[in-house]
Amino acid sequence: MPTAPRPGTKTDRLVRSLRDRIAARALGPGDRMPSIRGLAAQMQVSPSTVVEAYDRLTAEGLLQPRRGAGFFVTRAAQLPPLRVAAMEPTRPRDLDPFWVSRQSLDPQPGALQPGCGWMPGDWLPEAAMRSALRALARAETSVLTDYAPARGCPRLRRLLLARCAEEHLALTPDQLMLTASASQAMDLICRLLLRPGDTVLVDDPGYFNFHALLRSHQVRVVGLPRTPEGPDLAAFEAALAQGPRLYLTNSALHNPTGGTLSPQIAQRLLTLAAGHPLTIVEDETFADLEPEPSVRLAVLDGLERVLRIGGFSKTLSASVRCGYIAGRADWIEALTDLQVATSFGGPSPVATEVLRQVLAQGGYRRHLAQLHRRLARARRQAVAQLAPLGITPWVLPRGGFYLWTRFPEGCDTGEVARAAAARNVILAPGNVFSPGRTAGRFMRFNVTQMSDPAVLSALHGAMT
Template identity: 75%
Template sequence: MAGTKTERLIEALRDRIAARALGPGDRMPSIRRFAEQMKVSPSTVVEAYDRLAAEGVIRARRGAGFYVAESPPALRTLGTATTPKARAVDPFWVSRQSMDARAGSLQPGCGWLPEDWMPHEALRRGLRQLAKAETTVLTNYATARGSPALRRCLLGRFAAENLQATPDQLMLTASASQAMDLICRLLLRPGDTVLVDDPGYFNFRALLRAHQVEVLGVPYTRDGPDLVAFEAALAHAPRLYLTNSALHNPTGATLAPTVAHRVLGLAAAHDLTIVEDDTFVDLDPDPTPRLAVLDGLERVLRIGGFSKTLSASMRCGYIAGRADWIEALVDLQVATSFGGPSPVTTELLSSVLAGGGYRRYIADLHRRLNGARKTAVSRLAGLGITPWVLPRGGFYLWCRFPDGIDTGDFAQGAMQKNLMLAPGNVFSPSHSASRFMRFNVTQMQDPQIYEVMREVLG
């Protein structure tokens, strides 16, 4: 059984209570006797009892020991809850299947790096340093715009790509998703029209649904949005256009400079605001100018985060944009969250990003991604599955399946075999991608993935 001695002891006690070996109102074994029985120290038993008491599973009676609660909470439902498999295969299906995946499940459809690809040693060093940090870092709210240290780091990174931003043009958020939500709260009203790529990042659509706006998909090509369709969509007077300029999610394509300039020209002519999600910027081995750089943050808002390269547990995002928009967004974040991300999170991230070790980690990550991409393309080819475009970086492959295969049905069948996939129509507002699938090449090292897919293909 994995875990610390205390965790193993807690599990053993939960099992006894769940099996009614210890029933409601029963007295728990004495600390000393139970420690001898389990061959652990009394302090370990005390810690286990204290944790179970905090959960409401047992109760402490002064001078009389610990007793099983008369109505203990359900002991297993939190750990084993899973997304209902019968629901429609939509953006929420993919997200929840990924987040609630059972231990040992195969997840080539998820959107993050495997644990052993992340810089966990650098994070551990940062956590040890945080233990010595000033008390204010450990106990206080964040400042309204977020950690000055992390914002300085971001401004330096922007300058390296010729994005000239001032401190009043940048704020931190709890995540890139929250950054998008704040922008939608500020700039959209129910019934507004928003342009998204087709195919495009599925959580954009999930979020926009919550804001009760009309979503209009623009076909995405290997060079960016189809310009004829983009211009035609402007007749609907959209308020926003949400996109990735490079390492596009899900296709892996990169926006061509000529297309970028035309998109910005059309946006200016039609008073359209663009939200550019650049979460994957560090995974790009050869960055090209982004919309935010070409535009100078006049009508483009850049958002991003650190969960793809550093840690999904230490969530933090940012928004860069016009100073008046940032000022209004800061007020909105204060109103809805009373400030930005935790100082503990931001200090940890800034310490890791500031070190030379991060640059070496990213360089090694590019090399590993290149190898994983080549391997995945080769193995998928044996199943008749081919990439739509070969990305220059990142971890996504947008692949076409053989004729006659609906990838939504395929994903449902694979889920029954503990294989989580991301079918094409989840990314397509027009539901025109039923033969496509997004794969995460870093999550495709296990040969069993291909064996299961071969079985489902029949």
């Protein structure tokens, strides 16, 4: 009987490494394994060590040899469930995006949520939503019973095309599709354009749920330092040498910083990206919260290498969700096929008809005008509330409900969030948004969720 290899041998380590790559889907069923000599050179082991490792994985049922072709991951391999949260080094719970999201989505009774990503119900057009729901009872039967068209409700799409035209972004109907949410829009784009191991650029800090989504696609995430006027262009230019496939950003009212892309940086960014196989995804989720429109990459680029995504959960309702993607016609065609494959059509006709009714009314523009004024007051009040604690804004946003703040020297906002959570106050510490964990002195506040005096009391208690 052959002697089992000793624990910790080169073969053991190689087997564990390959087994982990297969379990993490970096190598999927049917994929060809690296050549024996190639893997030996890469891992700095002998070819015989690779042969032994492949033989052991074949005996485990994970690999299958094919004469003259090499080794392949077997299509019958029993893989463990994909655990997205385990795809990067473990974070403390208060800095784990999944834990922070779940605390906001499933709060304890009486919890206060100045760290959440939405406005309270009384800031949203509830009366208009109720009116649209009543009108829904009189809609055609197909709205209540049928599947959605592959690209979503045609009438809502026409409304969005008209809104794009107001920005001088002329789109044809085959350049726009509806999705179930902006997050689903991003997921579809990742499915279309990314493969495991690809490099994706994100803002640091940036929207943490998109960072979590990218982890599920097993890509390499590279953070670009964010300035008040956009990404650090020197870092962006250096990152282009790594061959990234995507860059994900907000131009208007960046999440979490609230900053706005400047025209100079926008033009330079597109110039640097030219000639590289890079697609830019511009997230417009917060665009309607901007009092005066700022520069947009999609408009400057004409949607040649920019995809626009967005939704309505921030200004209308997080309960009746719908997103969209605007881009080149060939990309929209491929993304539509993916949506059919994964969802069998566009978003719910019920949801899209409710949103269409509200957006078609003149009241929506009045709602936005009132909202801009109310948010401006709330931002001023939040800055004044936080000042006595030594908490200052990193930048004063032009609109929106986020305030990205700097805490006093030596203050760890992760520890502050942990202490506040014990008081049932859910905060959003800076390193939740930072792939490089460089934002330990920062925190994002939602100015619409700070009216309760207990928020400031919990902050004061957590900092002392």
